[in-house]
Amino acid sequence: MSLTAAAPSTKRRPVFPFTAIVGQEEMKLALLLNTIDPYIGGVMIMGDRGTGKSTTIRALADVLPEIDVVANDPFNSHPEDGDLMSDEVRQQAQQGISLPVAQKKVPMVDLPLGATEDRVCGTIDIEKALSEGVKAFEPGLLAKANRGILYVDEVNLLDDHLVDVLLDSAASGWNTVEREGISIRHPARFVLVGSGNPEEGELRPQLLDRFGMHAEIRTVKEPKLRVEIVEQRAEFDRNPEDFVSKNQQEQEELQQKIVKAQNLLPSVNLDYDLRVKISQVCSELDVDGLRGDIVTNRAAKAIAALEGRQEVTVDDIRRVITLCLRHRLRKDPLESIDSGYKVEKVFSRVFGLEMVEDTANTNGVRTGVR
Known part of the structure; x- marks a missing residue:
């Protein structure tokens, strides 16, 4: 045989x-x-x-x-955007050579x-x-x-x-x-x-x-959530195809949401007064350079686009500012206050909001303001 x-x-x-x-x-x-x-x-x-x-x-x-790429190009060059092309592909495009396009x-x-x-x-x-x-x-x-x-x-x-x-x-x-x-x-x-x-x-x-x-x-502390995570993983390991299929619709909806947000992003507006307050928070926290200001502005616009809006709100800034600034603060070895909490505190004062004291979310991190 x-x-x-x-x-x-x-x-x-x-x-x-x-x-x-x-x-x-x-x-x-x-x-x-x-x-x-x-x-x-x-x-x-x-x-x-x-x-x-x-x-x-x-x-x-x-x-x-x-994404659309130039076929067989090792650099995933964009077929139309010159900034995302390799030098060789750009030369071909300038010479009017037709570029084969593939999706990957x-x-x-x-x-x-x-x-x-x-x-x-x-x-x-x-x-x-x-x-x-x-x-x-x-x-x-x-x-x-x-x-x-x-x-x-x-x-x-x-x-x-x-x-x-x-x-x-x-x-x-x-x-x-x-x-x-x-x-x-x-x-x-x-x-x-x-x-x-x-x-x-x-x-x-x-x-x-x-x-x-x-x-x-942080490791999730709540027992019910821990059980849910373990069960999800076990179900995926037992039959990955079925598990993926069960979540297919939500995956496709999220994908469409991302595409819409990418298209909407250029038209999202961040009011001048809010930009001034973001910079005031960075200044009061003694953040070096202007990277913190720039990233917070960009992240606030991105979260508005993700939710399909063209105007950035104070709540958008609240949800991203800690992510953008906590790692830019100068470390004081004698200080026991969490850097994220410090950002929230200054943000609340500058924006005239009230702090929520010591409530913990599922990540084990203090939540923000209201």
């Missing part, structure tokens, strides 16, 4: 649905706002082990709508802790470049992540030099590789998401400041 090997399955592995994730609202909101406006600058997620950080980020990438899922790239600079940035084949006179470039992880999400788990354990490279690319939108006088650059616009456990070490303040938002997550 002869045995024939079964053909390998090309079916995509099911991903836990974003809409089925219970709790951790702060993290989910920060991630959604960055997909609506990538210029917010990414998210740093700090929290306990086993709180669903990686699951949530992979689930987000899965729910995002497909938003790329989600995991950056392993032991990655080398060549693996991250890409490498130039010097021998080929010199002998054949062509720029032989092997793309790295930054090329794959262009127009997608770059996820760095345990970012606080990553080599400082690599973190610098990532943040420079995220800020400029380009990755440049130089070897022996040969220089190659390609677009590298991605939402940078870092996660880590504060017990394993803190990020340097100047690096932390480069992340647009900072979500703090």
Whole structure:
């Protein structure tokens, strides 16, 4: 009796649905706002082990709508937007060459802790470049992540030099590789998401400041919610296809909501008086630079767009300002007050609102104002 090997399955592995994730609202909101406006600058997620950080980020990438790319281009170049094209594709477009278009899922790239600079940035084949006179470039992880999400788990354990490279690319939108006088650059616009456990070490303040938002997550304390989370996970592990199918409608609705928000974002208005008050909060908190002001403005507009509105409200600002500022405050080792609580307190005073004292939400973090 002869045995024939079964053909390998090309079916995509099911991903836990974003809409089925219970709790951790702060993290989910920060991630959604960055997909609506990538210029917010990414998210740093700090929290306990086993709180669903990686699951949530992979689930987000899965729910995002497909994007148009130039077929067979290693940099996911946009077929029409010159800012999102590689130099080679842009030259072809300028020459009037027809670009083949394909659709693909938003790329989600995991950056392993032991990655080398060549693996991250890409490498130039010097021998080929010199002998054949062509720029032989092997793309790295930054090329794959262009127009997608770059996820760095345990970012606080990553080599400082690599973190610098990532943040420079995220800020400029380009990755440049130089070897022996040969220089190659390609677009590298991605939402940078870092996660880590504060017990394993803190990020340097100047690096932390480069992340647009900072979500703090805690292990859910309420027994009923814990049971619900465990049951959801067990149901998914038993039959992933059925579980995904059951949540399909909610996933599609969220995807449509994201697309509408991205289209609405340019027409969202943030009143001048509210902008002045945001800057006043940043000033009173002694936040260095203007990044805090810019990110809070962008995040407030993104949350209004997410909810289908063209005017930013005070409540929109309340819901995002702690995420945008808590990691930008100067640390005082003798101070026991939580930085998030400090932001809420100053926000309440500047905006003339009343603080809600010591109520805890499902993340184990104080809630804000009313």
